Structure formats: structure tokens, C-alpha cells
Amino acid sequence: MSGHASRVAAIESVANMGPVETQFPFKDEPTSKLWGANVFSLTMMSQRLPKSVYKSLKQTIETGGKLDPTTADAVAEAMKTWALEHGATHYAHVFYPLTGLTAEKHDSFFDPTSDGGTIAQFSGGTLIQGEPDGSSFPSGGIRATFEARGYTIWDVTSPAYIMQNPNGATLCIPTAFVSWTGEALDKKTPVLRSMQSLNEQAQRVLKFFGNDGAFVSSTAGAEQEYFLIDKSFYYSRPDLMAAKRTLFGCPPPKGQEFDDHYFGAIPERVLACMFEAERELFKLGIPAKTRHNEVAPGQFEIAPVFEFGNVATDHQQLIMVTLQRVAEKYGLICLLHEKPFAGVNGSGKHLNFSMGSAKAGNLFDPGDTPAENAQFLVFCAAMIRAVYTWAPLLRAVVASASNDHRLGANEAPPAILSIFLGAELNEVFESIAAGKSIKSKKGTLSVGVDVLPPIPKHSGDRNRTSPMAFTGNRFEFRAVGSSQSIAGPLVAMNTIMAESLDYCAAILEKADTSTPAKLGKAVEKIIKDVWKECSKVVFNGDGYSEAWHKEAEKRGLPNLKTSADALPVLKTPDVTNLFKKFNVLSKREMVSRYEVYAEQYIATVNVESNLVIEMVRTLIFPAAVRYQNELATSLANLKSIGVETDHNTIDIITGLIKSLQDSTAELVELKDKEHSAKSVEKHCEFIRDEILPKMLEIRGYVDQLEGYVADDLWPLPTYQEMLFIK
Numbered sequence: 001m002s003g004h005a006s007r008v009a010a011i012e013s014v015a016n017m018g019p020v021e022t023q024f025p026f027k028d029e030p031t032s033k034l035w036g037a038n039v040f041s042l043t044m045m046s047q048r049l050p051k052s053v054y055k056s057l058k059q060t061i062e063t064g065g066k067l068d069p070t071t072a073d074a075v076a077e078a079m080k081t082w083a084l085e086h087g088a089t090h091y092a093h094v095f096y097p098l099t100g101l102t103a104e105k106h107d108s109f110f111d112p113t114s115d116g117g118t119i120a121q122f123s124g125g126t127l128i129q130g131e132p133d134g135s136s137f138p139s140g141g142i143r144a145t146f147e148a149r150g151y152t153i154w155d156v157t158s159p160a161y162i163m164q165n166p167n168g169a170t171l172c173i174p175t176a177f178v179s180w181t182g183e184a185l186d187k188k189t190p191v192l193r194s195m196q197s198l199n200e201q202a203q204r205v206l207k208f209f210g211n212d213g214a215f216v217s218s219t220a221g222a223e224q225e226y227f228l229i230d231k232s233f234y235y236s237r238p239d240l241m242a243a244k245r246t247l248f249g250c251p252p253p254k255g256q257e258f259d260d261h262y263f264g265a266i267p268e269r270v271l272a273c274m275f276e277a278e279r280e281l282f283k284l285g286i287p288a289k290t291r292h293n294e295v296a297p298g299q300f301e302i303a304p305v306f307e308f309g310n311v312a313t314d315h316q317q318l319i320m321v322t323l324q325r326v327a328e329k330y331g332l333i334c335l336l337h338e339k340p341f342a343g344v345n346g347s348g349k350h351l352n353f354s355m356g357s358a359k360a361g362n363l364f365d366p367g368d369t370p371a372e373n374a375q376f377l378v379f380c381a382a383m384i385r386a387v388y389t390w391a392p393l394l395r396a397v398v399a400s401a402s403n404d405h406r407l408g409a410n411e412a413p414p415a416i417l418s419i420f421l422g423a424e425l426n427e428v429f430e431s432i433a434a435g436k437s438i439k440s441k442k443g444t445l446s447v448g449v450d451v452l453p454p455i456p457k458h459s460g461d462r463n464r465t466s467p468m469a470f471t472g473n474r475f476e477f478r479a480v481g482s483s484q485s486i487a488g489p490l491v492a493m494n495t496i497m498a499e500s501l502d503y504c505a506a507i508l509e510k511a512d513t514s515t516p517a518k519l520g521k522a523v524e525k526i527i528k529d530v531w532k533e534c535s536k537v538v539f540n541g542d543g544y545s546e547a548w549h550k551e552a553e554k555r556g557l558p559n560l561k562t563s564a565d566a567l568p569v570l571k572t573p574d575v576t577n578l579f580k581k582f583n584v585l586s587k588r589e590m591v592s593r594y595e596v597y598a599e600q601y602i603a604t605v606n607v608e609s610n611l612v613i614e615m616v617r618t619l620i621f622p623a624a625v626r627y628q629n630e631l632a633t634s635l636a637n638l639k640s641i642g643v644e645t646d647h648n649t650i651d652i653i654t655g656l657i658k659s660l661q662d663s664t665a666e667l668v669e670l671k672d673k674e675h676s677a678k679s680v681e682k683h684c685e686f687i688r689d690e691i692l693p694k695m696l697e698i699r700g701y702v703d704q705l706e707g708y709v710a711d712d713l714w715p716l717p718t719y720q721e722m723l724f725i726k
Contacts, residue, residue, distance in 0.1 A: 010232030010717060011725060013331075036285035038086065038162040040079055048078040061157050062358075063215045072124025079160060080109060080122035083171035086162045090170045091122065093130040093152035095177035096187040098596045100485045102317050103177075105130065105152075106170055127173065128154045150185060151178050155192065158314045161284050174314050184589050187487035191310050194494035197582040198355065201498040204505035205382075206360055208513055208522075209375045214359035218494050220312035221474075222486045223303040224319055225294055225347035227335040228270055230725060233717040234333040238615055243608045244337040244483075245402065247615065247695070250703035251343040252720035255297070262295045267726045269330055270300065277302075277326040284322075286315045296344035297723040306354065306474075309494070313487045316349075320483075336483040339405035341719060342699075346406035347482035353493050354474040355379075365473040374523045377428070381530040382500035383475060384419055384429075387468050388534035390496040390578070391417035392558050392569040394468075394479070397488040399563040399597065401604035403481035407561075415566075416552045416559045418539040419475075420466035426540060432524060433531035465543030491584060498582050563601045564688035568681055570594040598680045605687045609671060612695050616664045619715045620702050624657050627709045653708055660701040667694045 036043075042061070046054050053074045060067050083091065092104040107130075109120040130152040152175035160173045177186035184190055195217055202216035234240050239247040256262075266274065274291050281288045287305035294301045302323070307315060320336060327334040339346035356362040363379045366372075387394065394417050398407075407415050421429070467479045480489050504526050511522035536555040541548060552559065560566040569575055571594045579585040585593070631650045638645050670690050677683035706714060 006236045006715075010230065010236055011721060013230070013232045031282065034279065034282050036283070038164065038283040039285040040082055040160040041285060042159075044082065045075075045078070048082060049074060057156065067128075067154075067156050069124070069128070072128050074124075076122050076124045076127040079127065079171065080120060083162060083169075084109065084120060087164075087169040088162055088171045089168050091126075092163075092170050092172050093154075093175040094172045095152050095175045096317060096485060096487065097177060097185060098187070098593070099600075100187070100483075102321060104172065130175065152176065153178065155188060155310070157192070157308070158311050159285065164283075183592075184585065187485050188310070188313070190491045190584050190589075191313055191487050191494075193584045194491045194498070194582070195309055197498040197584060198494045198501075201501035201505060201582075202355065202357075202363070205378060205501050205508065206357075206375070208508050208519060209360075211357070211360035211375070214357035216355060216357045216360065216363070218309040218353065218355045218490065218497075219306045219362075219474075220309045220354075220486060220490055221304055221306040221352040222312065222316050222480070223290075223301055223348075223350040223352070224316070224323070225299060225301045225349065225482050226323060227296070227298050227337075227340055227347065228273070228300060228327060228332045228726070229298060229335065229722045231328065231331050231333045233722045233725075236717050237722075238619075239608075239611050240333075240335070240340070243604075243611055244335060245340045245405070245608075246342070246719075246722075247608060247612055248620070248699055248702040248706070248716065249342065249719045250706045252718065252723065254720075254724075256295055256344050262293060264293045266291070266293060266300075269332070269726055273327055273330040273332060274300075274302075276329070277322050280322050280326060281319065284315075284318055286318060288319075294345065294347075296341070296346075298341075298726070299345060299347065306352065309490050313485065313490060316486050338400075338402040338481040338483060341723065342405075343719075344723070348406065348478060349480045349482045349484060349486065351477040351480045351486050351489050351493075352471070352474045353477055353490070355497070362473050364470075364475065374520065377432075378504055378523055378526055379501075380421075380425070380470070381429075381527050382497060382504050384421075384538065385503065385530045385534050386493075386496035386500040387417060387419045388537035389500070390492070390575075391537065392560060392566070392572075393492055393496065393575055393578075394477070394489075395558070395560045396566040396569040396575075397492045398479045398481060398484065399560075399566040399601075400481055400484065401563060401601045401608075402483060403479075404562050406481065407479060414465075414467070414543055414549070414559075415479075415561045416543070416549065416557055417467050417479075417537070418543065418552070418557065419537050420469040420540055421538055422470060423540065425470065426538060429527060429531050429535070429538075432527045433535070435528075466539070467543070495579060495582055495584050499578060562688050563597075564681075564684040567594055567598050567601065567684065570597070595680065598684055602680070602683055602687060605691055606671075609667060609691055609695055612698055613664060613667060613671075616660060616698065616702065620705065621657070621660065623709055623713045623715050624653065624660070624705050627713050628653050628657060630710070630713075649708065653705070656701050656705050656708075660698065660705070663694060663698045663701065667691070667698060670694055 042058060045057060049057065053071045056068050056071050057075060059065060080091075089110070090106040090108050092106045094102060094104045097103050109122055110118045111121050113119050131150065155174045155176055158174035160171060163170050163172050174188070176184070176189040176192065178189060179185050184193075198218055199216045203212045206212040206216070229240075237246065239245065278288045278291070287307065288302055289305045290301070290303040292301055293299070302319065304312070304315065304319070306312070324334045324336070336347065338348070354362055354364045356365075360375075364376070364383075366376050395415055467477065469476045469478065477489055477493065480486060507526050507529075508519075508522050511518070511525070513519040513522050537557065539548065539552075549559070560569070571591045576587045576590045579590050580587055628650065631653065635645060635647065635650065674683060674686050674691060677686050706716075706718070
């Protein structure tokens, strides 16, 4: 089938699609019964485990303490029985390697017996530890390829669940993944370590406010943006299939300029898909709360309620898997790439971050009393200091070839890390730092801790241009990419907050805090010191504006525009020492992350550049030449009968074809040269400076040709078709 015929067939398949069949899943099955039905939750454990075992396990989950191995056999037996009742035949240790994807090895519960029968077996040892072949997962030099031994270790803090399939079910057990030497080869292990370090440092601060003791955990809620397009268009685009983004495509006549898609009525087919996805997420205990149309045509969002950071990270992976799996049942493809379509908004994964405990509550929630506000201001000051001190690290943990296309565009914050506080909270910090009285709606108040002003929960408007915005009781890290695991950003935020709380705790521990007034003076010192050193990172204006870029440069704020600029931060002494000090990642583990992510950057662009060359040679060039020949033949025929016509169009097309051929040949030459790079870092820089600009140049010629070549010859589904036909 020709390219155009494929396009026509794709359009016809959508146009002729009948009504979407929906099961109205929440109608016949109440949400109360549906919620967590496939999760081996604490409630389920309390019903199935001996009281002593349940109590021990619950304490481990809630305090982050060590697991008592003697409980494992009892838990494994109960978990197996529950899973078999749900139709499970296999179990899988689910882990998250450095690819950022989900990995799993399935093993059957059933073993043959000597009498020719079979028996279901699942021991505590099997629950706690597995051994998948780890040889092909990226390790960043931690081990050689032939060193295949890797271990999965049960994460008791993240509940096991049943993953259903039309032909069966599997018990899925969230696990960490480490090497034979105990080094982290995954995303989960650093999350668990960083949460432990965060708790340790938070306790040092909270004891001054009488709120220590209960385990302090980070909490997260990641808003997931994504695109849905018809699968017929997807399979007609080699770039979407292999690179997950369109390498060519001129803007449609109508884009998002009317803002008519944002929060608009959700198309029936898409809504049916959302209903089923939410049904599956509810069964897995994932609190999907919000759904809506996003800004770009064909773009949507799902947002969950806050959860403990580790569980939220696991659930985010499940959300991505579920969206992709369910979409195909409705003839759709879910695109999680940060910028699948040029010229319209890309997709992010806004990481809403907070921290708290059962005793202290949400530590980013302004309180109703002076003491509560003093505590809040210490933790808020710690975040300001963390973002200022570790801005390059925060940029590095969201760096990827795909996110580079989004950061700084119209819907995403710039690569410059700044923090938004809102007008009132900003005024509170400025006044305390300057030793001035603070004005509020309740009158003029002095600075002492006994009379710190009430701080409204919504102390200012939201700022969608800020990479790190305070939004009432949390900080929203908006630079995270839609295809990324939130583990990396969460580990960074946990660790830099631990470091800043260590700084605050040291000041409090050295000060005289024997009375509320003296404690107030110590708090005041923290705020003054932090504001004096770090306030330049606070910016409440338009982060998209050129004026801010100039202002940020004057302030000395780093602007790491690409992954090639940002990723080397991961192996700097300051960063490696930070993670080593707080027992999150060793220097070797940290450097391995750089190696893996840099190689992923190189591999991603290598695939894209190969596709550019292939698509130009086999699709774009033939279509353009055919149209050139048609025009030339028409002009010759008209001339033969004495009709002179304008040659402007054929001259333009001829020039574009020549430029396209030349620039493609230059890209081929550049790809030959890039392999001579002497290091991974130099290779990334070559891609940034040579390969990507040349790809963009080629795209310019192709997109111009799309505006001239006859529609019946153009081989690729257009933006207008993919974005608007649902």
C-alpha cells in the first residue's frame, strides 16, 4: 500500500468506526468494592495474617524499620492463597532498572509432584529474594556484561498486587534490584535510601518543635500528561513507531491558538478509554482523581491523589503501563513522549512534592499557631536553600533527549531552576530577613516566634512558568518529563532536602532554644541566612520571558539548556559527595547513572538520526521527485501548446529537493564522524552541536515540501489528521 493510500485507509477507519461500546464499569460494581480489589493491602493482611505477624509487618511499613525474617513464611503463604483465589498461576518480582521502564520475571506457583500431580508452592525465601538474569540491563560500568547475577529484594512498603489478563492473572511483587555486590542497579533502591535519610534529618529539626518520633516520609502526586492518536496513523509513521515523536510535520492550519481543547468536552471514544483505564487503576489501589483535556489537541491528563513517595513512584509506572495497554483496546496509541508534535504543547509530569508524618502533619502546610508557622518556615527555608544550592542537580535529573525538546517551550518551565513562593509568603521571608515588622490582614506584627503571622494556604496565584512552585501545601516540580520515572527527581528532592535540613538542624542544635523566644531567634537566624544567600533563586514572575533569562544570568543562576550540558553534573565531586554522605548512592553508583543516562541520550538521537536518513530517502525524496516530475510534465505540455506559465513553484521544489539531498548527505558524514568522539561526554556534545542542528535543518526542508507537494503524493499522516481525527 502506498503512503497516501495508507493515510486514506487510516482516515476511513476512524470515520467509519461505530459507536464505542462501554461497560459503564462503576454502575454495576460500586467503587467501594472495586477500590483495591487486586491489592494485597494492609486491610487484606489484617484479615489473613496472624496478629503478631501483621503487627510486625505493619510496623515495618509505617516506620521504615527492618523486616523480621520470621514473618516472611506466614506472609508468603497468605499472599499465595489470596493470589490463587484471584486466578493467579504465576508470581513476578517487578523491578525498575535504569532504563526507566518496568521489568518483571514470571515464575509459576506450581511444581510437579512425584505422583504425577502438582502443588502450589511459595516460600518466604522466594518472596523476599529472586534472581533474574541481570546481564542485559544497563549498569553504567558497575559490572561487565558477562556478570549476570542480580537480585530482586521484596519492598515490603509497596503492596503486592494482581495484574489481570484475559487468559489469567499474575501476582506482582514490587522489588529492589541490586548486583551481586549489593550495588543499586535500579530506580527503587535509591528512593528507599533517600527516604530513610530524609526521615533522619527531619527528626533532628522536628524535635525542637515537639513533633519528632513518627516516621517522616516524602509524599508525591505526579500529574501525567499524554497524547492519544488513532493507531492507524501511528502505524503509518515510522518515526512515531521507533522514536515516539514525529521527526517531520508542518503545523496544521489550526493548532491550539483558540485554547478550545483545554478542559473541553472529552471525546466519547477517549472518555470510554479513560473510564476503563481508571477502572483498572482503581482495582490496583491507585487513586486516580482528575482527568481532563490538556492544552494541545489530542492531549490529556490524569492526576492521582498524594501518596507516600515510594508507593507513588511504583504507581506512576503502573499508570503509564495501564494507559498504554488500555488505549490499544480502543484503537488508540498513548504517546508519553515529551514532545511528539512540534509547534504544540508537549507533555510533562508535574511532580507535586511534600513531606510529613502522622505526628507533624504536612510540613509544607502553613499552621494556625506561631509555633506551627515557625516549623513551616524552617522547612520552607530548607527547600529554598536546597533548590538554590542544588539547581544543577535538579536540572540533571530531568535531562533526556526527549525532555530537551520541551523544556523552555510554551508549556514548560525553562532550564533555569527558580522557585516561586507567591507574593505574601515572599513578603514574609523578606520582612523576617530584613528585621522588619510583617503586615497582614490582622494588623502589624513583629518578627518574634510568638507572633509570627498566620500564613494563608494560598498565599498567591499559581505560576505555571516556574520550575518549582509553592502551591499552598506542596512544591510542584514542573520540569519532570512525561515519559520519565519520578524516581530520579524524587531521590534528588529527598536528598537535597535532607542536606538542607542537616544545615538547619546544625544551627538549631548549636543555639540556645530553651524558651520559645530563644527558639524564635534561632529560627530567625536560619531564615535570615538562607534568604541572604539563596533568595536570588526566588522568582515570582514570567519564567518564559526573555527578560527573566537576562535577569537570571545577572543573578548567576545556571542555565543548562540541554542534556549534554546537564548530565555531567551527576559525576561532579559536590554531587557524588552529597549522595555518599547521606547513604543514597555511592560514588560508583552515582557515576554509573551518568554513564547510563548519557548512553541513553546518545542511543535516542542515534535512532532518530537513522530514521531521518531512512525516511528522507525512502518516503520524502521519492514523493517530492514524483511531484516535481508531474509539474515538469505539465509545464512542458502547456509550453508545447504555446501557454507560458509561472515556474515559481517548480523552482522552489527543485531548490528544496537539492537542499534536502545535500543536508541529508551531510548528516550521513556527521554520523560517520561522531564515532570518533574520545569520550561519552564529547559524544554528547557532538550530538548537541552537530547532529541535532543538522536534523533540525533537514526537518525544515521536509516541512516546507509538505506545504507544496500534492496531498495525494504525500506519504505521511499529517498533523491535522493525527491531532484532530479521533
